[in-house]
Amino acid sequence: MATWLRRAVAAVCSGPMIPLLAGTRILELSAVVMGPFAGQILADLGAEVIKVEPIEGDVARVSQPQANSGANGMGALYVNNNRNKRGIALDLKRQGGKAIVEKLIQRSDVLLHNMRPDAADRLGLSFDAVAAINPRMIYCSAIGFGQRGRYRGRPAFDDVIQAAAGLAGIAEHNGEDPRFIPTILADKVGALHAVYGILAALVARANGRQDALRVEVPMFEALTSFVLNEHLAAATFQEDGKVGYSRVLSPDRRPYQTRDGWIAVLPYTAEQWRRFLIEADRADVLDQPWFHQPDSRHAHIDYLYSVIASVLPQRDSADWLESLSRLDIPCSQVNRLEDLLEDPHLRDVDFFHVGERYPSNIKRMLPQPVVFGGVAPEADIPPPALGEDTRAVLSECGYSSLEIEDLLASGIARGSNRS
Numbered sequence: 001m002a003t004w005l006r007r008a009v010a011a012v013c014s015g016p017m018i019p020l021l022a023g024t025r026i027l028e029l030s031a032v033v034m035g036p037f038a039g040q041i042l043a044d045l046g047a048e049v050i051k052v053e054p055i056e057g058d059v060a061r062v063s064q065p066q067a068n069s070g071a072n073g074m075g076a077l078y079v080n081n082n083r084n085k086r087g088i089a090l091d092l093k094r095q096g097g098k099a100i101v102e103k104l105i106q107r108s109d110v111l112l113h114n115m116r117p118d119a120a121d122r123l124g125l126s127f128d129a130v131a132a133i134n135p136r137m138i139y140c141s142a143i144g145f146g147q148r149g150r151y152r153g154r155p156a157f158d159d160v161i162q163a164a165a166g167l168a169g170i171a172e173h174n175g176e177d178p179r180f181i182p183t184i185l186a187d188k189v190g191a192l193h194a195v196y197g198i199l200a201a202l203v204a205r206a207n208g209r210q211d212a213l214r215v216e217v218p219m220f221e222a223l224t225s226f227v228l229n230e231h232l233a234a235a236t237f238q239e240d241g242k243v244g245y246s247r248v249l250s251p252d253r254r255p256y257q258t259r260d261g262w263i264a265v266l267p268y269t270a271e272q273w274r275r276f277l278i279e280a281d282r283a284d285v286l287d288q289p290w291f292h293q294p295d296s297r298h299a300h301i302d303y304l305y306s307v308i309a310s311v312l313p314q315r316d317s318a319d320w321l322e323s324l325s326r327l328d329i330p331c332s333q334v335n336r337l338e339d340l341l342e343d344p345h346l347r348d349v350d351f352f353h354v355g356e357r358y359p360s361n362i363k364r365m366l367p368q369p370v371v372f373g374g375v376a377p378e379a380d381i382p383p384p385a386l387g388e389d390t391r392a393v394l395s396e397c398g399y400s401s402l403e404i405e406d407l408l409a410s411g412i413a414r415g416s417n418r419s
Contacts, residue, residue: 083383110198147216264333359382
């Protein structure tokens with residue numbers, strides 16, 4: 001679909017893009033997940049995000065599974081992190097490509113990248129270099145490790161950060177081997193930190209700040225903060241205090257097996273525990289002297305969880321879920337990934353909705369989950385083909401049609417047959 005038609009169709013379709021950041025231009029030089037996910041959230045909130053890809057494209061384009069292959073490849077990982085963006089492709093190692101980026105920097109409010117600092121420096125995209133071009137730029141670098149520490153410059157991917165930040169090692173508290181959480185958590189946590197950092201900087205500018213502002217988002221520190229939020233525990237107060245939140249680390253805190261499946265149950269307050277124990281025919285626990293005080297009940301959490309594990313196999317999952325819901329005790333079936341595609345609540349909120357402007361081979365999209373009242377949503381724009389908006393963006397930067405065709409012919413820029 002040609003870019004003008006793609007935009008026109010989007011303009012008349014309802015959709016979840018929320019135009020709160022309209023008028024803000026973000027230049028995104030990032031790939032895979034951390035930077036693109038942050039950029040997509042900002043685009044979902046109405047910012048104009050111009051994604052600059054290398055001539056060969058973001059490597060996520062060729063991730064499996066793919067909707068198609070070749071230059072306009074749309075791997076699922078790319079599709080789910082790059083909607084509502086304009087896409088151009090440039091060779092930043094050549095002077096012509098650098099000149100284009102400098103023009104874009106002059107016209108942008110925010111630069112977002114997830115390059116290693118040395119790589120950004122080599123491309124002339126350090127904070128100092130960018131601030132010299134645009135003295136009011138908000139410069140956000142989503143990187144592996146903070147630049148003040150000895151790990152700065154190390155390569156960083158999600159598995160490495162999960163290991164470094166203690167997440168993979170939590171299993172050892174229960175006598176198990178270290179293991180990774182099977183989702184790219186470090187990238188996504190880092191992306192969320194980048195979003196709020198950028199938003200805070202935009203508020204500072206709206207309140208009158210005029211100078212360039214650096215926002216550094218290190219994955220290691222972000223995930224360490226995330227992991228230790230509850231697990232810092234006694235070390236919060238004592239130099240030699242014990243880390244680890246015992247309730248969460250209890251070996252019996254887990255999905256529980258019923259007669260025909262698995263469910264999650266979490267009585268938390270004394271009243272919830274009381275209702276559960278009566279329902280489970282274990283009212284004898286209520287007679288224990290430690291039950292009625294939060295601190296002593298917490299000290300016996302392993303025992304309480306073992307009670308849950310021992311009684312749930314006596315009944316079917318549906319029976320338990322009906323009873324627990326009636327008693328207002330937090331519970332859920334244990335969904336597989338496949339189950340989410342048919343979850344009735346997600347169907348109620350039209351979670352996977354794909355509008356008519358998307359290609360027919362995209363069957364589901366993931367929404368912006370934050371709901372804003374009193375703001376009319378606009379239509380999502382599909383992720384761009386490689387170089388889809390190159391010609392239009394170059395024209396907006398002042399390049400003539402002849403100059404644009406020369407840049408494309410020389411390989412400094414790349415367009416798309418859809419642009």
